[in-house]
Amino acid sequence: MYDICIIGSGAGASPIAYELSNAGYKVVVLEKGQDYKEDDFNKDELAVCRRDMFTPPLNEQKHIINEYSQSGKFTRYDGEKSGWNFWNGSMVGGSSNLMSGYFHRMKPNDFQLHSTYGKIKGANIVDWAISYEELEPYYTKVEKVIGVSGKVVKHKYQEPRSTANFPYPELLTNGVTQWFDKACDVLEFTSIPTPRAILPKDALNRKGCYYSNFCGSYGCASGAKGSARAALLQKCKARIITDAFVYKIDTKHKKVKSVHYYTKHGIVHVINAKIFVLAAQAIETSRLLLNSKNKDFPNGVANSSGEVGKNLIFSAGGSGQGRFVFDKLNKKEQKELMQTGVFFNRSLQDWYDYEDGCHKYKGGTIDFLFEHQNIISRVNRELYDEDGKLLWGEKLAQNIEKNIKESRVLTFEVFNDWLPTDNCFVDVDDKERDAYGVPVGVINLNSHPHDLEVGEHLAKQAVKVLKEMGAVDIEYSISSSPPPNLVAGGCRFGNDPKKSVLDKNCKTHDLENLYVTDASFMPTGGSVPYTWTIYANSFRVADIIKERLRNGAI
Amino acid sequence: MYLNQRRNFLKYSFLGSSVFIMNGCELFSVTTIHDTIKVLHTDLFPKANELQIETSNYISIILHHERVTKEDKIFLKNGVKWLNEASASMYKKTYTKLLFQERQELLHAIVQKEWGESWLHTVMTYLFEAMLGDPIYGGNNNEAGWKWLSFEGGLPRPTKAYL
DSSP: OEEEEEEOOSTTTHHHHHHHHHTTOOEEEEOSSBOOOGGGOOOOHIIIIISOTTSOOTTTSOOEEEEEOTTSOEEEEEHHHHOOOOOOOOBTTGGGGTOOOBOOOOOGGGGGHHHHHOOOTTOOOOOOSSOHHHHHHHHHHHIIIIIOBOOOOOOTTOOOOSSSSOSBOOOOBOTHHHHHHHHHHHHTOOOEEOOBSBOSSSBTTBOOOOOOSOOTTSOOSSSOBOOHHHHTGGGSOOEEEOSOEEEEEEEETTEEEEEEEEOTTOOEEEEEEEEEEEOSOHHHHHHHHHHTOOSSOTTOTTOTTSOTTEEEEEEEEEEEEEEEEGGGSOHHHHHHHTOOSSBOOEEEOTTSEEEETTEEEEOEEEEEEEOOOOHHHHHHTTSBOTTSOBOOHHHHHHHHHHHHHSEEEEEEEEEEEOOOOTTOEEEEEEEEEOTTSOEEEEEEEOOOHHHHHHHHHHHHHHHHHHHHHTOEEEEEEEESOOOTTSEEEESOBOSOTTTOSBOTTSBBSSOTTEEEOSGGGOSSOTTSOSHHHHHHHHHHHHHHHHHHHHTTOO | OHHHHHHHHHHHHHHTOEEEEEETTEEEEEEEHHHHHHHHHHHHOHHHHHTTOOOTTHHHHHHTOTTSOHHHHHHHHHHHHHHHHHHHHHHSSOGGGSOHHHHHHHHHHHTTSHHHHHHHHHHHHHHHHHHHSOGGGSOSGGGHHHHHTTOOOOSSOOSSOOO
């Protein structure tokens, strides 16, 4: 029998595997996808970005999506027929292999959203069950163990730190960052070097970044990116079983007894362990609990509260861009603009909260980055003229050549809170089944109008910077469209077993030996990408589990 | 070995499978996807020919790719049929038999229709995949597409095509 069985192998799962196996416990990790190593990764745009080689085919595994309008009515979409894809990285290390690694900590106020900013009608806002101070040592641990590079600058919303700076210096940046910094000086904004989960040099028995020019969406061929696989799983003795799709959790007397998984050929395996940790990504974690219902848990395992699947959240906001054209630049500036490989790495957090009239708003983060280098997608964006007419022939060739060779697009991404609401939740479908024969997850989507209001405010600030820098063709889009790679909630933690699925230690209230350590625990998401917080919380829970095992409490 | 031959037969038979062109209720002509796409690609983006990049064979990869949905493959094939039927209706000839100017007029006519715009966009997307994808897929001869745009592919490059 194993001491620990972990379902999933991403950022929420791997710190548990790393800590517990390195402490001498017998750990097994069950991963649905394949295992890849650095040597397996390349920069094939067709395979990775256009044929989605790292996610399950939608004709085998899909979701049903119910999109709610503000009136409360919804439209149902079949994921396979609509092509609406909520999968991220189905592989050892999960989507952390493919992340860009923009790492921001949540701020102290993010842990007390309700107390600090008050109630918002129609939103299920609560404070977290822990404080920033409780998580701070683990944010610091992630900096060291996963490897976070950057430079701390003083600004109004800089969160308290137990160390003065990051353990790794900033990655190399493009000369255009200086234009950005100057524009921020003029506007009296604070330019922040974006911290990245990327090693700038060889360290931690991993190679440093080689500036491939293709980072986000791709696996890292050097190991510089702090994926859960490269940073943790490849450095511990946990047994990893791939091609293991867990479809059922068996319980007995308030304990999980075993989990059952299918291989892709339909062979059933059963794993017994003392402690089980569920970290299959927010949507799939809720789906598994709901699909595992039994006589003791008729509404789903660990669901006596009825809260499993509820209050699903994403990152709200959107994106925008501006173009820098050769016609407006001197030769030196043109050369700086076209320098590839190195990063842009600039963020703004001046409006992490802000006042508008007599109301205090929780704001968010804006990250700036150059348009992805993928050449096929860049060229595809040139297919229409300014009037929206499809181009072809010589005219199209001229447009492509001019825009690709004599200009470059700087983009920005806005991250603000996606407020939890009653109509945003995970369920399972009565009829639709995946290739394993298991009921598919239903993603019910609803966004709060407040999210758009805040996103708009932030986007307008980003536009000011682009204008000051001299960009043209500036545009942005703030929408309620959910980013599939920024999903959390569904098993929120809290102190009241009637209103939450997990206790403050991320153990289920209902079961003595079942923990959930992916982003499901988050009752609100903060206004930053989630990965750093998921890692930090998982390291925190690893310490709690270690202590329990050491004390013989299980 | 036998299996590979069998697979290749199926592969080429599907790509080469006939597209029946109707004019009203009558069979007007028979063509293939590849024959039409080959001419269409030169009409839509002659730069590829100029750079000596062959793009039309890439359609074979798309029509047999496990990650391209059946619906998308059918749409690609149906578009060939609809283009030729529009050609038959306007000029009493199939697309490949039209003069260059007639083909351009036809493209300008079908782009006004919802299916036409969507289909031409799809065809061009695959054309640029062939032209600007890694040369391992058979297009982008000698990286000519990348060189045209002063683009350097990311490293490491793939050592085998993902099909």
